[in-house]
Amino acid sequence: MPRSASDKRERLTAAAIRLARTQGLDATTIADIAAEAGVPSGSVYYYFKTKDDVAAGIADGIREALAAQAAEHADTSADARAALTAFLTSYVDESDAILDHGTVLATAARVGFSSAHEQALEWIAQQFEDLGFASSAATARAQHLLAGVEGGAALASALATATPLEREVAHLTRWVANAKP
Structure with missing residues (x-):
């Protein structure tokens, strides 16, 4: 059965995000995206005609990933404290990718999707309001x-060891667990 057009767009977007994280958007070519997604180069132009279209696709993909992550935390967590803990734990779960490529939020900022941080802050603030x-x-x-978890991730990436991130996540997890209004 042939793959759907939306599947191809999702594969291209995921490939563009991976490449933006690994080599930066400026160094990423249409041919790179096609090879990473396993599609002919010409078909990339159907979805992304310019580098700005690639950046917008990356931003949309990151926005969807953040929304899915927030929904997952809401669905799997009985309360806001558990949702915040799951959010923090996701950084440790992604530590290998963070060491190699930085965080998804950092990638979003590099491609001009500055509202990704704002969306994350709004979701986190809502959890604290719920507490x-x-x-x-x-x-x-x-x-x-x-700031703590992104800073821990940046330091971990710079030092090429997950230890600073793991320590910051452990500290913030305790901080969340003991938070009282």
Whole structure:
């Protein structure tokens, strides 16, 4: 059975995200994306005519991945504390990819999808509000948590060891567990 057009677009988007994480968007060519996705180069132009289209596709793919991750945490978590812990744990689960390529949020920023951080902050702040924190306190806590885990990831990547990320996730997990409004 032939694959659907949406499957091809998803494969191309996933390939573009992987390449943007590994070699940067500027160094990524249409031929690279085609090879990574396993499709003929000409068919990439059907979906991505320019580098700006590739960046927009990457941003859309990251937006969808973040939405799916938030939904997964909401579905699998009984409460906001568990959702935040699952969010933090996802960084450790992705530590090999983070060491090699940085975080998905960092990739989003590199391709011009600056609202990815805003969306993540909004979701995290909502979790803190669900724990009973006032909006301003929830926002401050969200910024602290995201800065901590993204900073731990950046340091881990720079030092080529997951230890700083693992320690920061452990610290933030304890911080979330003990958070009281």
